[in-house]
Amino acid sequence: MRIQILPLPSVMVGDDLEEPFALVMDQADEGVHKELLGEFARQCGAKTYVVVPQTVEIVDRYADPAPSPEPLGYVVARAVEGEGWTSGSRIEPDREATRRHMAELVQHEALPARYALCKVVPVEEPEQA
Numbered sequence: 001m002r003i004q005i006l007p008l009p010s011v012m013v014g015d016d017l018e019e020p021f022a023l024v025m026d027q028a029d030e031g032v033h034k035e036l037l038g039e040f041a042r043q044c045g046a047k048t049y050v051v052v053p054q055t056v057e058i059v060d061r062y063a064d065p066a067p068s069p070e071p072l073g074y075v076v077a078r079a080v081e082g083e084g085w086t087s088g089s090r091i092e093p094d095r096e097a098t099r100r101h102m103a104e105l106v107q108h109e110a111l112p113a114r115y116a117l118c119k120v121v122p123v124e125e126p127e128q129a
Contacts, residue, residue, distance in 0.1 A: 001025055001026070001027050001028045001029065001032065002025070002026050002027050003023060003024070003025050004023070004024045004025075004026070004056070004058045005021050005022075005023065005024070005058070006021060006022040006023075006024050006050075006058050007019065007020075007021050008020040008021055008022060008047060020046075020047040021045075021046055021047065022041075022046055022047060022048045022049055022050060023040075023041040023044060023046045023049040023050070024049070024050045024052075024056050024058060025037055025049065025050065025051045025052075026050075026052050026053075026054060026055050026056040027053065027054075027055055028051050028052060028053055029053075030053065032051060034051050037049065037051055050077070052077070054075075073093045073098075074093075074094070074095050074097075074098035074118065075098065075118050076098060076101060076102045076105060076118070077118050
């Protein structure tokens with residue numbers, strides 16, 4: 001599992017400039033203790049966190065955008081207050097099918113949650129020396 005920092009938009013609070021961030025924990029093994037990782041994220045000062053089995057590459061927000069590789073598919077990510085983001089295991093090849101799936105999830109949600117449509121893309125592994 002890797003831990004990365006995702007800078008969030010800066011916020012002015014009075015005269016202070018806050019620079020919130022999220023912790024992104026990718027390549028997580030199944031059965032990882034998400035509650036413990038959430039507590040770790042809060043102790044680090046993160047506003048939220050994401051735990052996913054897929055590989056997530058964080059890009060500097062000021063970098064020139066690289067051409068996006070052809071997606072392997074799309075997945076729905078869900079966040080509940082205090083639990084952080086988790087991704088579904090159902091990868092759809094079609095963006096519209098994933099949007100419909102996300103709409104169904106939102107409609108049947110018992111707890112207040114936020115959803116995001118995420119693109120799953122291949123990541124090139126660094127060459128071994």
